[in-house]
Amino acid sequence: MTLDEIFKEIQKSESIVILTHESPDGDAVGSSLAMKLALESLGKKPDVIIPEYAEIFKFLPGTKDIKESSDVKNYDLAISLDCATLKRLMGSEYFENAKRTIVIDHHGSNNMFGDFNYVNPVSPACCEILAGIFDYYNINITKEIGSCLLTGIITDTGGFKYPATTAETFEFTAELLRKGVNVSDIYRRVLQTVSRAHFELAKKVMDRMEILENGKVTFSYIDKNDEQEVGAKPGDHEGLVELGRDIDGVEVSIFIRQKEDGSDDYKVSLRSTEYVNVSDVCLMFGGGGHPRAAGALVSGTIEEVKKKLLKEIKKVL
Amino acid sequence: MTLDEIFKEIQKSESIVILTHESPDGDAVGSSLAMKLALESLGKKPDVIIPEYAEIFKFLPGTKDIKESSDVKNYDLAISLDCATLKRLMGSEYFENAKRTIVIDHHGSNNMFGDFNYVNPVSPACCEILAGIFDYYNINITKEIGSCLLTGIITDTGGFKYPATTAETFEFTAELLRKGVNVSDIYRRVLQTVSRAHFELAKKVMDRMEILENGKVTFSYIDKNDEQEVGAKPGDHEGLVELGRDIDGVEVSIFIRQKEDGSDDYKVSLRSTEYVNVSDVCLMFGGGGHPRAAGALVSGTIEEVKKKLLKEIKKVL
Numbered sequence: 129m130t131l132d133e134i135f136k137e138i139q140k141s142e143s144i145v146i147l148t149h150e151s152p153d154g155d156a157v158g159s160s161l162a163m164k165l166a167l168e169s170l171g172k173k174p175d176v177i178i179p180e181y182a183e184i185f186k187f188l189p190g191t192k193d194i195k196e197s198s199d200v201k202n203y204d205l206a207i208s209l210d211c212a213t214l215k216r217l218m219g220s221e222y223f224e225n226a227k228r229t230i231v232i233d234h235h236g237s238n239n240m241f242g243d244f245n246y247v248n249p250v251s252p253a254c255c256e257i258l259a260g261i262f263d264y265y266n267i268n269i270t271k272e273i274g275s276c277l278l279t280g281i282i283t284d285t286g287g288f289k290y291p292a293t294t295a296e297t298f299e300f301t302a303e304l305l306r307k308g309v310n311v312s313d314i315y316r317r318v319l320q321t322v323s324r325a326h327f328e329l330a331k332k333v334m335d336r337m338e339i340l341e342n343g344k345v346t347f348s349y350i351d352k353n354d355e356q357e358v359g360a361k362p363g364d365h366e367g368l369v370e371l372g373r374d375i376d377g378v379e380v381s382i383f384i385r386q387k388e389d390g391s392d393d394y395k396v397s398l399r400s401t402e403y404v405n406v407s408d409v410c411l412m413f414g415g416g417g418h419p420r421a422a423g424a425l426v427s428g429t430i431e432e433v434k435k436k437l438l439k440e441i442k443k444v445l
Numbered sequence: 446m447t448l449d450e451i452f453k454e455i456q457k458s459e460s461i462v463i464l465t466h467e468s469p470d471g472d473a474v475g476s477s478l479a480m481k482l483a484l485e486s487l488g489k490k491p492d493v494i495i496p497e498y499a500e501i502f503k504f505l506p507g508t509k510d511i512k513e514s515s516d517v518k519n520y521d522l523a524i525s526l527d528c529a530t531l532k533r534l535m536g537s538e539y540f541e542n543a544k545r546t547i548v549i550d551h552h553g554s555n556n557m558f559g560d561f562n563y564v565n566p567v568s569p570a571c572c573e574i575l576a577g578i579f580d581y582y583n584i585n586i587t588k589e590i591g592s593c594l595l596t597g598i599i600t601d602t603g604g605f606k607y608p609a610t611t612a613e614t615f616e617f618t619a620e621l622l623r624k625g626v627n628v629s630d631i632y633r634r635v636l637q638t639v640s641r642a643h644f645e646l647a648k649k650v651m652d653r654m655e656i657l658e659n660g661k662v663t664f665s666y667i668d669k670n671d672e673q674e675v676g677a678k679p680g681d682h683e684g685l686v687e688l689g690r691d692i693d694g695v696e697v698s699i700f701i702r703q704k705e706d707g708s709d710d711y712k713v714s715l716r717s718t719e720y721v722n723v724s725d726v727c728l729m730f731g732g733g734g735h736p737r738a739a740g741a742l743v744s745g746t747i748e749e750v751k752k753k754l755l756k757e758i759k760k761v762l
Contacts, residue, residue, distance in 0.1 A: 374637050
């Protein structure tokens with residue numbers, strides 16, 4: 129599908145809904161709000177449905193209009209942003225019941241679940257794809273739209289540090305800075321500042337950190353009780369997996385977190401530094417992601433989950 | 446002094462020495478090596494004297510030529526980079542005995558101690574000043590020079606996150622990326638990766654963290670014993686002060702570190718988030734730095750040093 133065809137779909141649609149993936153990060157929330165503002169500049173009145181997202185994104189323009197659900201059953205058009213599969217899409221019922229659907233994403237594991245799919249796995253962030261699309265449509269990237277886009281770019285490039293970060297990413301950021309987007313303020317809000325609860329969780333994760341396989345693998349965890357004890361809110365566990373990855377010599381960091389219901393199901397986060405494709409490892413457990421950052425859901429006790437993961441990781445270490 | 450005059454000084458000098466500040470960070474080492482490579486491209490053979498610097502910078506081109514001292518007593522020209530005062534300059538005797546001296550720096554507290562001083566306090570890094578100077582002199586910024594310059598820029602902008610980061614910083618980084626400079630690799634080496642010793646020190650700093658003044662100030666410390674216990678090397682304490690600053694709501698982070706000789710002298714690092722000018726606070730104790738990052742040396746026990754600092758900080762909180 130070409131960008132011109134996508135534009136036609138948008139133009140002819142009366143009711144539009146914007147959706148994104150569960151556990152929404154900065155690229156999910158940022159791309160949704162940027163798309164909302166861009167469509168509004170075309171005279172549309174899209175709904176953004178995100179049932180739950182982290183406090184830190186509340187400073188973004190348009191968050192007050194975000195809905196938890198909608199009375200509209202059959203939207204003319206549903207747009208899925210930054211989401212690889214229908215299973216991970218929040219409000220997937222609106223997508224399934226929409227007359228036409230568009231998927232815009234940058235995950236290599238995207239299974240093209242829309243009527244029209246615009247997927248660029250080389251792009252470091254869905255927000256960077258949107259920047260290109262808005263430019264193509266001659267939509268003015270205002271300071272507000274720019275703030276949303278930058279939020280996604282900063283989140284998904286780890287603050288301009290991941291290898292996928294392109295020269296265009298830096299040039300686009302320079303452009304946003306010149307437009308008055310407060311880059312350092314957004315960086316501080318979405319990536320640097322941590323909650324007290326996060327700080328307390330980080331202490332636990334560091335105290336429990338096991339350094340394995342001659343220093344090449346780290347393992348740590350938090351359970352439901354830990355999160356209750358520190359009063360953790362959604363998003364407070366974000367970034368904890370990086371505490372292991374950043375130690376000199378570590379290739380794979382394993383961080384597991386007990387599921388909210390307190391069951392023996394663990395949300396696994398893997399990060400790698402140079403060569404292990406953790407997306408492939410997570411695929412073995414029905415998960416996925418990017419080569420250097422991926423996730424899955426694995427059943428068992430903490431020790432069992434650790435063993436299962438280590439077994440697969442050792443094969444590619 | 447104009448850039449043309451500086452260029453004439455360089456052109457007519459036979460022997461040149463490049464010096465930088467004690468406890469050299471990425472901007473100190475990066476600017477020294479970038480200057481060395483640039484002068485070599487003009488046919489000069491400068492000495493770089495840095496008696497001690499962190500392991501993480503050893504990947505930079507030219508480190509094997511760095512000298513701890515020199516037999517040359519009276520250099521034709523001494524260039525001080527990234528250093529605010531003669532007192533902080535390593536190898537200051539070479540500077541004092543040189544026939545002519547040039548100071549290039551970006552610290553607002555620079556006291557213009559050279560014969561010629563080129564100081565731009567608005568620039569986020571000394572390396573960014575050098576980029577402009579090299580461009581003016583038509584010196585080709587090779588991949589090697591670019592890697593050195595980027596090291597300083599990444600260090601002193603905190604990885605593109607501090608408010609002083611300019612649109613030019615992002616554009617220059619885009620340019621370097623296009624020249625083949627491995628931005629993400631350099632970022633990982635100089636800012637993201639931490640040693641095992643740093644990780645162990647961070648655990649101690651976090652366990653001891655006091656959150657004071659209604660959450661606006663944090664205090665933590667390490668002493669000589671801590672560093673011995675974890676086998677800390679020079680540079681392993683870098684960044685520990687940020688653990689407090691990054692907690693939501695914190696305006697000033699205080700981190701103190703006992704002097705190497707185990708005496709009751711503490712090296713104080715202060716960081717602020719939005720409004721407290723910590724450079725002013727450190728000036729009260731004979732130190733200095735930037736508005737959001739500064740340091741000083743304060744005598745007393747841990748509790749005494751903490752009290753002295755808190756007293757001054759409370760006045761501006």
